[in-house]
Amino acid sequence: MTGLLSVVGIGPGAEDLLTPRARAVLQAADVVIGYGVYTEMVRAWLPGARCIDSAIGEEAERARASLELAQQGKRVALVSSGDAGVYGMAGLALELAATMDPAPAVEVVPGVTAAQAAAAILGAPLALDYATISLSDALVPWEQIERRLAGAVAAGFVLAIYNPTSGRRGHRFAQALAVLRTHLPDDTPCALVRDASRPGEHSAIVSLGHLIDAAIDMRTIVIVGNSTTRVVNGRLVTPRGYAMALMSHTGDAEATDITGQPIVREAGA
Amino acid sequence: MTGLLSVVGIGPGAEDLLTPRARAVLQAADVVIGYGVYTEMVRAWLPGARCIDSAIGEEAERARASLELAQQGKRVALVSSGDAGVYGMAGLALELAATMDPAPAVEVVPGVTAAQAAAAILGAPLALDYATISLSDALVPWEQIERRLAGAVAAGFVLAIYNPTSGRRGHRFAQALAVLRTHLPDDTPCALVRDASRPGEHSAIVSLGHLIDAAIDMRTIVIVGNSTTRVVNGRLVTPRGYAMALMSHTGDAEATDITGQPIVREAGA
Numbered sequence: 001m002t003g004l005l006s007v008v009g010i011g012p013g014a015e016d017l018l019t020p021r022a023r024a025v026l027q028a029a030d031v032v033i034g035y036g037v038y039t040e041m042v043r044a045w046l047p048g049a050r051c052i053d054s055a056i057g058e059e060a061e062r063a064r065a066s067l068e069l070a071q072q073g074k075r076v077a078l079v080s081s082g083d084a085g086v087y088g089m090a091g092l093a094l095e096l097a098a099t100m101d102p103a104p105a106v107e108v109v110p111g112v113t114a115a116q117a118a119a120a121i122l123g124a125p126l127a128l129d130y131a132t133i134s135l136s137d138a139l140v141p142w143e144q145i146e147r148r149l150a151g152a153v154a155a156g157f158v159l160a161i162y163n164p165t166s167g168r169r170g171h172r173f174a175q176a177l178a179v180l181r182t183h184l185p186d187d188t189p190c191a192l193v194r195d196a197s198r199p200g201e202h203s204a205i206v207s208l209g210h211l212i213d214a215a216i217d218m219r220t221i222v223i224v225g226n227s228t229t230r231v232v233n234g235r236l237v238t239p240r241g242y243a244m245a246l247m248s249h250t251g252d253a254e255a256t257d258i259t260g261q262p263i264v265r266e267a268g269a
Numbered sequence: 270m271t272g273l274l275s276v277v278g279i280g281p282g283a284e285d286l287l288t289p290r291a292r293a294v295l296q297a298a299d300v301v302i303g304y305g306v307y308t309e310m311v312r313a314w315l316p317g318a319r320c321i322d323s324a325i326g327e328e329a330e331r332a333r334a335s336l337e338l339a340q341q342g343k344r345v346a347l348v349s350s351g352d353a354g355v356y357g358m359a360g361l362a363l364e365l366a367a368t369m370d371p372a373p374a375v376e377v378v379p380g381v382t383a384a385q386a387a388a389a390i391l392g393a394p395l396a397l398d399y400a401t402i403s404l405s406d407a408l409v410p411w412e413q414i415e416r417r418l419a420g421a422v423a424a425g426f427v428l429a430i431y432n433p434t435s436g437r438r439g440h441r442f443a444q445a446l447a448v449l450r451t452h453l454p455d456d457t458p459c460a461l462v463r464d465a466s467r468p469g470e471h472s473a474i475v476s477l478g479h480l481i482d483a484a485i486d487m488r489t490i491v492i493v494g495n496s497t498t499r500v501v502n503g504r505l506v507t508p509r510g511y512a513m514a515l516m517s518h519t520g521d522a523e524a525t526d527i528t529g530q531p532i533v534r535e536a537g538a
Contacts, residue, residue: 016290019381024285083385084393091393091506098502106504108389110381112288116352120377124353124360128409129417131400131426139510140397148398148424155420156413157400233367235375237360241408 003070005104006077007093009084009111010038013198015045017112025109026077033066034079042079063093070104082113087134087162115160118193118221121203123235125191125223129157130238135172136163142172146179153183158238159224164216177212180224184208189225191236192216205236272339274373276362277346278353278380279307282467284314286381294378295346302335303348311348332362339373351382356403356431384429387462387490390472392504394460394492398426399507404441405432411441415448422452427507428493433485446481449493453477458494460505461485474505 006025011017023045026032032042032051039051054062066078080088090108097103119126131152135145152159159180165173186209193203194217206214208224216222229238275294280286292314295301301311301320308320323331335347349357359377366372388395400421404414421428428449434442455478462472463486475483477493485491498507 011288014290016293017288017379019280019286019288021283021285083381083389085385085388085395086399087396087509088393090389091396091508094392094501094504094506095508103502108393110286110385110389112352112379112381113385116354116379116382119354120352120359120379123363124357124377126354126401127356127360129400129402130355131398131421132395133398144425148426151420151424152400152426155417155424157417157421232363233372235363237363239360239364240356 003073003104004075005066005070005093005097005106006075006109007084007088007090007106008077008079008109009082009086009088009113010041010079011111012082012114012117012196013041014117015041017117017197018045019109019111022109022111026079028075029077030074031069032077032079033062033069035062038079038081059089059092060096063089063096067093067097067100067104067106070106071100071102080111082115083111084108085110086113086132114196114221115162115223117196118191118203118223119160121193121196121201122191122205122223123232123237125158125225125229125236125238126160127238128226128228128240130160131157132160132162134162135165135176137172142175146175149176149179150183153180153224153226156226158226158229159222161222161224163218164220164222165218173216174212177208180208184224184227188227189229189231189236191223192220193223194220196221205231205234272342272344272373274335274339274345274347274362274366274375275378276353276357276359276375277348277378278351278355278357278382279310279348280380281351281383281386281465282310283386284310286386286466287314288378288380291378291380295348297344298346299343300338301346301348302331302338304331307348307350328358328361329365332358332365336362336366336369336373336375339375340369340371349380351384352380353377354379355382355401383465383490384431384492386465387460387472387492388429390462390465390470391460391474391492392501392506394427394494394498394505394507395429396507397495397497397509399429400426401429401431403431404434404445406441411444415444418445418448419452422449422493422495425495427495427498428491430491430493432487433489433491434487442485443481446477449477453493453496457496458498458500458505460492461489462492463489465490474500474503 036053066076069076084090188208191205195201305322335345338345353359366375457477460474464470
């Protein structure tokens with residue numbers, strides 16, 4: 001029997017955002033390996049799944065154990081939340097596999113990310129060009145993160161910020177905001193979504209100037225708008241330029257008269 | 270009966286990457302509206318679906334027609350490929366809805382994007398911070414696109430490029446490459462995926478210097494690596510810094526000895 005390691009993105013957390021491909025791989029797996037919060041989700045969705053829990057932060061050990069089982073001929077599913085290829089385990093698994101002889105086969109199964117789930121809840125803030133950035137400096141120098149933040153907003157990208165803070169580095173989010181505020185006005189529409197698509201989901205639209213006062217933790221995705229992002233009927237939208245195209249097409253000036261203020265909207269699910 | 274417009278991301282094209290939430294909304298809809306290529310997919314997956322085809326480029330008319338049906342009390346699904354909120358119809362629908370009285374209810378259903386499907390096929394090129402950018406200048410000035418390209422690569426983001434070219438603007442991709450090559454060396458690992466997860470899927474890993482000779486059209490996603498992206502056993506990977514962390518943890522120098530060359534790999538599905 002030939003083993004296979006499938007690195008599986010299980011989506012943001014809602015069962016109906018788990019793709020059928022991911023579900024089929026989890027169902028067929030001899031063993032499902034992941035951080036306990038994610039294997040718990042898999043157990044709830046697929047009560048028959050054989051899961052092995054792993055502590056957070058033990059990524060390399062988890063990937064190596066998964067690859068060794070695949071090398072022994074098992075079908076192994078290594079799970080990440082969101083997309084396995086976006087801040088997930090796919091890259092590490094591929095790198096480690098290449099150091100093994102024989103190298104186990106590795107496939108990557110994509111999934112809906114937390115940023116996409118957050119954007120759908122808020123409206124359509126990521127509708128035009130956007131950049132995804134993590135504020136975790138566990139594996140990347142903080143100076144590089146600041147340079148990326150500055151470069152992305154100076155170039156006009158909307159930002160989807162992962163890992164905005166944690167207990168150990170609560171000051172990092174304030175530092176990041178200071179960088180953003182040198183490039184963007186304080187009334188730039190922003191938003192945060194905690195536990196997107198999970199029980200206790202919470203979202204709020206706030207201005208950049210007020211983000212500093214918002215309750216943000218490591219389970220929160222923060223969206224930072226660009227100069228065109230606006231609040232439309234309580235939803236956060238980055239226009240693709242259609243309103244302008246529409247006006248020139250129909251002559252209907254009202255279609256562009258959608259002025260967004262940096263209002264605060266709070267929603268709990 | 271209260272109408273509802275659901276703007277639905279149907280994923281990159283494979284049926285098993287359509288989320289159960291999206292499928293349920295399509296099944297419950299009184300009418301499914303979209304560009305013909307996408308309604309054709311919906312018809313193949315859900316033979317009972319009542320679909321209305323719309324020509325490409327008629328986005329505003331399509332959104333307005335969908336909203337008017339929702340205003341009349343229908344459950345309407347307006348479909349985009351990938352994620353409805355990423356270069357999709359969600360923003361336009363929300364903006365137009367806000368101009369109507371009464372404003373129809375609008376929900377957004379996220380999906381797996383073409384860039385994520387492409388990344389999963391290639392390996393894990395989007396594993397760290399990345400920026401998504403469209404080269405279509407139909408609604409955005411070309412100068413802004415060049416500024417974003419330059420800003421993103423200067424800040425170290427991996428790029429996922431949408432709409433790299435079309436018949437009408439074949440020169441734009443060459444112009445974009447010229448911008449990228451002022452910031453990145455010619456041996457930067459890049460890749461292209463055409464028809465990700467659809468019949469005829471094709472992918473290739475090529476160096477930045479050779480992208481100019483690659484067969485690229487509007488159905489192709491182009492990935493541009495950053496200074497750390499490498500080719501590992503034929504897969505494209507942007508490390509998250511784990512290899513370094515792993516070495517310091519285990520003292521195993523071999524784990525970092527994964528040198529990627531700008532090789533060319535071609536794969537057809």
